[in-house]
Amino acid sequence: MKFNFFTATLLTVAFTFIFIGCQDSSSEESTAADQESETMTHSEMAAVDTTGAAVWAHIQEAEYRTSWTSWPGKGSLYTGQQPHGALLTTYLNDIAAEALASKAGEMPEGAIIIKENYMPDENLAAVTVMYKVKDYNPTEGDWFYSKHMPDGSLAMMNDMSLEGRVAGCVGCHKAQTANDFIFTGSLSE
């Protein structure tokens, strides 16, 4: 073997690794930790955790306003009903948009619907989310609900933060059980 500069560098690198490997077992731990965090990132991509904070982080990262579909035929700042606000804009992630377009009858796992509530002066008042999570709440459509202030913090009602299987949200949305708890449009033919 010709012992040139390249081989020397390779050997130095190799020996450094062996040396660190023997000397310092914490480097092994940090590798394991790195792998774990990588696995977590992958599972988060598959399923967002069911907390308001995780859902908010996810929708911000997804840049839903520019990259998701706004509810077909509704456009921006359409007129809403009680209790959600004067003007609404509603977004669907790809999973939800596809189910709506194909008239799937119900939303599949991973579907996320975001409805922004605006004041009559077009100031954002709140952001509400419905997120379909397998086995999360089987008798009530498996929806996770959350309501956020414009800064992302959770809206509160009677000292309870509005996230999860929120009774107030479910109580009204269940009028639409036949349409998978959704008001804005029909999911079937």
Ligand code: HEC
């Ligand atoms: C009193 C009834 C009522 C309550 C309570 C209610 N909603 Fe709604 N929700 C509606 C109606 C009606 C619509 C349709 C939009 C519109 O025209 O206002 C809607 C629409 C939505 C949508 C868009 C998807 C859809 O169903 O059309 C989301 C997301 C949503 N609500 C989230 C929530 C959350 C989160 C809560 C609890 C914090 C909540 N809602 C409480 C009546 C209600």
